[in-house]
Amino acid sequence: MAVFSAYNHDQLIEFLKENAPHAEIHVDDDVSAQHSANGKAQDTISGQILAYVAVGDVDDIRGVLKTAQKFHIAVVPQTADTSTVVGADGIDGAIILSVAKLNHIKEINKDDSLAVVEPGVINQDLDKAARKQGMFYAPDPASKPISAIGGNVSTNAGGLSGVRYGATKDSVLGLKVMLTNGQELKLGGRTFKQAFGYDLTQLFVGSEGTLGIITEVTVKLFPIPVGQTITGIAFFDDMAKLAEGVKAIRNSGLYPSMLEALDGKTVKALDQYEKTDYAQSDQSSLLIFSMDSGSDLKLKTVQKILADYGAWHVNITDDPQEAAKLIQLRRDMLPAVFSNSKYHIMEDMAVPLSKLAEMVAYIDQVGKDLDVDIYTAGHAGDGNLHPTLLWNDQSNPPEKVIEAVRRLFRKTLAFGGTISGEHAVGMSKNQWTNEELGDAVDVLQHQIKNLFDPMGILNPKRKIN
Template sequence: MTVFRPFSNNEVLSDLQANVTDGRILTDSDTLNQFSFSKNLTDDDSGLAMAVIEAHSVKDIQGTLKTARKFHIPVVPQDQATSTVIGSDGIENSFILSTAKMNQIKEISRADSLAVVEPGVINGDLDKEVRKQGMFYAPDPGSKPISGIGGNVNTNAGGMSTVKYGATKDNVLGVKVVLADGREIKLGGRTLKQAFGYDLTQLIVGSEGTLGIVTEVTVKLLPIPLGTPVMGLAFFDNMTELSKAVAAIRISGVYPTMLEALDSNTVIALDKYEGTHYASDNGAMLIFKLDNGTQEAMDVINKLLNDHNADHIQVTQDATEQAALEKLRQDMLPAIFTGNQHIMEDMAVPLSQLAPLMDYIQDLSKELGVKIYTAGHAGDGNVHPSIVWPESVKETPDTVIIALQKMFKKTLELGGTISGEHAVGMLKNQWNNAELGEDVDQLQHQIKDLFDPMNVLNPKRKID
């Protein structure tokens, strides 16, 4: 069918140029391809953008939205583009609005225990800067060295330290947001408590850019704990036994800052990738960390590990050795994915259901004959089963899709969520009714309509 458009791309871009005066508008094919398609994820529902707007100011964001409203152009917010769920890939003939260059740390207040930053500030860079003043920024996603605070806010990023310090939502005090109609509003503030009005700050956190464009974030800082950090390893026959030990440690009162689990398949892959020999120790590996390894705390840890049949327990206070253990966990993905096609998932269950989920994943792998590597943040019930298949097989095998569907359904059956920390994007946006229920699913769409009645902000991401 012939479609008669009332405007050309050149007219749209001319209007955009008039409205974006501080930043850059990029339309060359190399840039459009680079920003439209993530390295590991392309999909029929992503496409080549019309333009990439490199915003340098709030005015650029407002100008972009002005043109988008006028011509009904989808706007895809993008920070450092580390999304794993097709949350910031291009949409055909969309504007990709990048805030990566809005990367100034505006304020660090030790007295108020907070920092005020632009969205493009890298998580790890902020942490390094505030540590110079005896503070630290707690959220520690696996992408800490490369992900931006704005993206962390949009996805409610979690990570290894969530077990003690919470996810991004637990560390955000306030945000500034440009709404779809161009207004910049301030939500939350600088106080550690705030009970006035509806909590719109937390509505924005995790909204994946579908309700507004984050322009500023006020985050909570914490003082660097006293004492000597301790890290350790322990090995178990399987992930089920490891999960039981984690549940016991989690409620013991020692407050670990890290409880990371890697199954035997992952440990074998890491040995091959790193040239280590951990797989010979036993099956599943637990990496744990305490901010302050007092003798009393270590006695509790050792007793609980021994009670749950842990082997080859190793503990270190050496900073270099601890860094090597953290790198081991961070290298999990390249160790698994190198030379393979893959899908990494992100489910979370109540702690009491972690062991049953681990049992189910192991049984499912055998039942369907698929290779599943399971690791994750066991201390908060968040697991990342990764399914791999030969690189030569370009189409996702049916058994992989069936495995994912079954894992999702089992997770919901156990009272969990199918998105613990990676957000929803395009990959899981059709599961809203299954996880949230019909009434809440409808309410989600009503909220979207209120904030963005023209549906220009990241359409079909987060909710279908």
Template sequence: MATFAAFSNTDILQDLRSRVSASAVVTDPAELKKYSYSENMTGEGAGLALAIVEAQNTADIQGALATARKYHIPIVPQSAHTSTVIVADGIPGSIILSTITMNHILEISKADSLAVVEPGVINGDLDQAARKQGMFYAPDPGSKLISSIGGNVSTNAGGMSTVRYGATKDNILGLKVVLADGREIKVGGRTLKQAFGYDLTQLFIGSEGTLGIVVEITVKLLPIPLGTPVMGMAFFPTMTQLAEAVAAIRISGIGPTMLEALDGNTVAALDTYRHTHYADNNESMLIFRIDSSTAETEALLEKMLTTHQGTHISVTTDPQAQADLQQMRRDMLPAVFAGQNHIMEDMALPLSQLAPMMDYIAELGAQLGLKIYTAGHAGDGNVHPTLVWPADEKDVPPKIVEALQAMFHKTLALGGTISGEHAVGMIKNQWNNAELGPDVDYLQHQIKALFDPMNILNPKRKIN
């Protein structure tokens, strides 16, 4: 039976251009492809957006939403486009609403210990600006130098310092959000304590652009700690023993800022990438940091490391050496990914279950004949196993899928979550019922329907 369209793409684009800044609408096919796909996440045949709106201000966002409502078109919020779980890739025929040019630091208030920023501000740029005033922005995801604060809010990004300072949600005071119907609302504020009304600020954090478009963010800033920061590394025979050492350090009162774990496979990959020789130890590596160290804390740390079979312990207070250690941790991803297909996962466990999970991953890899690179933010129980297969194999091998499903089920059985800091996107949106249970799963859909009754905001991301 024939169908007759009520409008054309030309009609949509004409309406869109009438509602936003003159130069905001991009329809060049090369640009559409660039912003519609992320590497290794989507295929060539699906996901090409109809247009990109490079929003200059809130009015552009409201205009794009008006067109989307009129024509029932999906809106895909996007900023720096660094997501690994298909949160911000294009949907066929959608409008990608980019906030990357809304990148101004509007205020840094040392007196109030906060900053006000637009969503396109890069995490590392905010941190550097704050440090010039004796403050710093604590959350530091591995993508710190390239990911935006807006994207960090959308996914509730974590990072290396979460063990001490918390994830993004623990460092946000307030938001301005444009809802699907075009209204701009303000939630939260500038105070460190807030108890009035329902906590809508936390509802929007981690919502992956499915409930509204964040246009302004008020973040906490912290004073740069006094004293001499200390960084170092230690090696352990297995990741399980490393995890046991981390558990002891975590509750010791030392107050570590970083406890990063890398298994032997990952260390060997880093050696190849950086031309080092750490893998000669044939062991797992722990990278640690204490922001305010004393002789007492250093002595206690060394005792705990050695008690749990830690060897080749080295400590440095040299800023350049510390920067190199941090960069080595950030180099983990390109080192492991180089020359092969990969999927890096993101589970978080109760601290007491981290060691059993490390055992399970090693056993699973041996059982299925897979090489698994396991690393993560051990101090907060966040594990990132990376599964790889040859670059010339286009499809994901069945054993990889089997291993991922097994790890997810094991994580849930141990009381953990299958998304610690990378969000859900379209990679894990079918697991809501398994992790949350049917009642909470249903409630999630009710919340979505309340905020976005036409289902135009990032549909099928976060929840399916």
């Protein structure tokens, strides 16, 4: 069948260049390939993107959206390109709109306890800048050194500090967002309390680039706590006993800032990766914990809880360098686990705290029943688990791995949990919207999408299908 297109490829690119004059535009080259498949040039997407566009300013964003609207082209927003759920990979014929070059910290205001940043600012860079003024930025994804604030906001990223400070949404005060028609909205503001109008700020947090392009973020900062931070590790016979110990620490009034769990297989992988000797058995599990400011009473309280719940090989320190080494164990968890196989899927579900021990036991049983290699770690303090499923024989997940994920998802939902605690939905889970949210809410989600993006050009098939 003949298709008579109105414009050829060169005309599209020429219009794009005219309307985004300060952007760096890459067409069919190594740069465009590198950013098409989650930063992995060796992987490929289905088809080929039209262009990778690293915008230089807000007007460039407006120009990209104008081009997309005129020619009905999909737009995939990117910041640091670290999505784990196929949320920022290229789409055939689409424009990748990168805001990575919009990476300026516009303001750090100690008196107002806030910072104003462009979306490309790296999480860790903001935190370091804030600490120079006696403040800190609380959200701490394990990807803190490489992930950007814009992506963190778009996915509502969680992380290591979630047990005390919540997810990214709990630190977002305001946003500037550009809609597909080129209009830039100012949402929220600079106050910690806001009750006027519908909360559109939080609607855009976690929207995964499907409603608009984030151009500026105002975030909450906290003063650095007085006193020495207490950091420690403790081992338990298994993850179920660790989960019970975590529940006791949470309910103790200690207000920990970190409660991270690693199962025995993950600890063994870390030992191989780090050349350490922590693992005692395949079942013994590791808890890494921290409290922002220590005292003798806090120290004695956490020691008693750990003893009451059967912890052993307990090591607690207030030395910053020693603490950094212990926390690095958690940050190195993923590369350590990934080194044990050629292919992997890292999942992300969260259950009510009372169901954590049961969920951990269920994950272990699914691995045994289906003969799937599963390593489990996660943010135990807020019920967020990351079972990682490994295999070697083919690039696509074998059927037993897919079935294992289905079982984990359905058990999570049966427990009243969510199958996306902090990694977002992307394309990996967009077929589960009605199962988690229900049919009526599924329809409402699409109506909201249509209101903000009537032509369906922003990150299509991500978040909702």
